[in-house]
Amino acid sequence: MIGNLTDEINTVLLKKNNVINALRESEAHFHQLFDRHSSIMLLIDYQSRIIVDANPAAAKFYGYPLEILRGMDVSLINAQPESEIYPQRQKAIIGEQNKFIFDHRLANGEIRTVEAHISIVRYKGNNLFFSIIHDVTERKQSEEQIRNLAFYDALTQLPNRHLFIDRLSQVMATSKRNGQHAALMMIDLDNFKTLNDTYGHGAGDLLLIEVASRLKSCIRGLDTVARFGGDEFVVALNELGTDKNQAMTQARVVAEKIRTTLSNPYSLCINQTTNSCAVIEYHCTASIGVTVFVSKHECQDDLLRWADMAMYSAKEAGQNLISFSNINL
Numbered sequence: 001m002i003g004n005l006t007d008e009i010n011t012v013l014l015k016k017n018n019v020i021n022a023l024r025e026s027e028a029h030f031h032q033l034f035d036r037h038s039s040i041m042l043l044i045d046y047q048s049r050i051i052v053d054a055n056p057a058a059a060k061f062y063g064y065p066l067e068i069l070r071g072m073d074v075s076l077i078n079a080q081p082e083s084e085i086y087p088q089r090q091k092a093i094i095g096e097q098n099k100f101i102f103d104h105r106l107a108n109g110e111i112r113t114v115e116a117h118i119s120i121v122r123y124k125g126n127n128l129f130f131s132i133i134h135d136v137t138e139r140k141q142s143e144e145q146i147r148n149l150a151f152y153d154a155l156t157q158l159p160n161r162h163l164f165i166d167r168l169s170q171v172m173a174t175s176k177r178n179g180q181h182a183a184l185m186m187i188d189l190d191n192f193k194t195l196n197d198t199y200g201h202g203a204g205d206l207l208l209i210e211v212a213s214r215l216k217s218c219i220r221g222l223d224t225v226a227r228f229g230g231d232e233f234v235v236a237l238n239e240l241g242t243d244k245n246q247a248m249t250q251a252r253v254v255a256e257k258i259r260t261t262l263s264n265p266y267s268l269c270i271n272q273t274t275n276s277c278a279v280i281e282y283h284c285t286a287s288i289g290v291t292v293f294v295s296k297h298e299c300q301d302d303l304l305r306w307a308d309m310a311m312y313s314a315k316e317a318g319q320n321l322i323s324f325s326n327i328n329l
């Protein structure tokens, strides 16, 4: 009887030892993998936000000695405010999301964009984030460049026609919702071709860049200015008054500001191919067509056509003028 019991106890103890050995072996395997892997890996206690463990690849990437990185508060690495990190952390804890984009600060102060693949592991009795980090800074920059090429004019950095059409839809939707008027302006430079023909394309480019900057200075943050192409620019004014006459006056004030600002002399640096640069003073004006609308039944094409027609009326009436479309009023 006692002999049987001793055998059973021995069997249980043997099994327990086997389990402990297996666990130790598995932990040793994990650590070997963790230490030798070329991917950046962090184990973070998500309660205290302390980096419990980091591998040599992480130390190399972040630029801290391993013994400093281990035990460091992860908020020293996070370059974003806690208010942005907190909701992400909660999603990782409940397993709703496991891939995140963060800005991480290296020891030398440089900010890198990283993609963190996070899973929850139990390690030495604690629940930890096991985070595998990929540096995606260059990829994000390329994506940003592609986005810029698709939506922004390369010369002036203003939104292009594509982005403007989208913004105009938003302006129309806002007007439909709140009953406030909005305005669309078509701005075309007068005799711009002469500048290109006289001083070269480079001088023309400089003027277009300056025009873009002056246009931006004439509008509010909620308005949009874009380059439609060539020497043609467009402006959308948002949230003008609900009263038609008031909205017309507001649009006229902005159009007049644009007209006078653009007609101020331009200092252009020509002959940029050589090291010397001759500065010329150039005068250029613009013809402006305006359509003021409260979005009910109008479609974008009509608005653009009306503003365009008004702009041509201004050109035909002698240039450097503002003309209002009255079709939709």
Ligand SMILES: Nc1nc2c(ncn2[C@@H]2O[C@H](COP(=O)(O)OP(=O)(O)OP(=O)(O)O)[C@@H](O)[C@H]2O)c(=O)[nH]1
Residues within 6 Å of the ligand: 155, 188, 189, 190, 191, 192, 193, 194, 196, 200, 201, 202, 203, 204, 205, 208, 229, 230, 231, 315
């Ligand atoms: N420098 C430069 N010129 C451009 C660019 N895009 C278009 N152009 C030139 O802009 C000019 C536009 O021609 P028009 O619309 O006839 O210009 P305009 O002389 O202002 O004529 P009006 O509008 O009737 O006053 C052409 O000479 C184009 O070659 C650009 O990116 N840079």
